[in-house]
């Protein structure tokens with residue numbers, strides 16, 4: 001198949017590109033071009049410049065493709081890259097371009113917990129993007145994922161950095177009560193789910209995916225701590241309300257803030273589906289976070 005991956009130069013996109021190229025597909029990676037797309041050349045993929053917010057370049061990039069995967073979203077709002085512009089309007093523009101160019105299948109990567117609840121702005125925008133696809137007329141499959149881990153991820157790598165940088169005799173700060181549940185899934189497994197969805201064709205429905213374990217935020221910190229530091233550490237729970245102003249400040253002044261207000265919001269609600277969701281929907285067992293987080297030992301970002 002000739003497949004366009006919108007957002008194909010990002011974290012999940014790089015894994016998906018490698019997986020689909022290995023399976024012999026012809027790929028077009030679509031993005032604004034702010035990141036290196038050297039890996040795409042290695043996978044034999046073409047690069048097409050487009051901006052989902054304005055829609056510029058999308059129809060040209062999708063022309064001649066049998067399928068399109070949309071991986072564009074922001075979890076941190078910056079300038080004109082707002083939740084509404086990128087996650088809602090951008091998704092609507094991709095869906096419209098897919099419908100107009102006659103693409104046979106649009107796969108959208110959404111997020112577990114996507115709902116219109118305005119208290120969770122990121123999840124509400126992901127939900128609005130799903131709605132835009134549903135009314136676009138484009139044949140589609142929506143995959144809602146829990147947090148994705150792997151080299152280059154935006155969540156676990158930052159937690160590892162926080163753990164590593166906390167001086168040995170300081171307690172590790174845990175935002176909130178630490179009890180919110182997540183179901184980390186490996187980027188390679190997300191790529192495999194998307195590839196299987198592409199093979200099956202449009203369901204015009206929603207499928208939820210997550211890793212094999214429900215882990216609380218505190219358990220995730222414990223796994224990371226055991227992986228990246230040798231000595232045991234004390235922990236201290238810090239109310240989210242006390243961290244929020246710091247997160248706001250970091251988001252305003254840093255290019256790559258350690259934590260953002262909307263990430264803190266995500267601690268307010270469990271982010272899980274059934275532990276066997278991937279086995280049920282895609283007939284394979286995804287990797288366990290605790291057994292696959294060795295990449296966090298590498299110092300980066």
Ligand SMILES: NC(=O)c1ccc[n+]([C@@H]2O[C@H](COP(=O)([O-])OP(=O)(O)OC[C@H]3O[C@@H](n4cnc5c(N)ncnc54)[C@H](OP(=O)(O)O)[C@@H]3O)[C@@H](O)[C@H]2O)c1
Nearest residue numbers: 007009010011012031032033034035051052071073147148
């Ligand atoms: N990571 C997770 O834990 C997780 C969990 C659940 C769901 N998801 C979903 O998975 C998808 C992929 O996430 P990710 O972590 O791989 O994201 P990412 O690493 O931030 O990659 C985003 C991609 O989108 C492109 N992009 C950004 N703004 C654009 C615009 N205005 N027009 C065109 N392209 C644009 C970026 O390239 P340029 O900057 O060059 O344009 C990049 O290729 C998202 O939809 C996200 O909601 C992720």
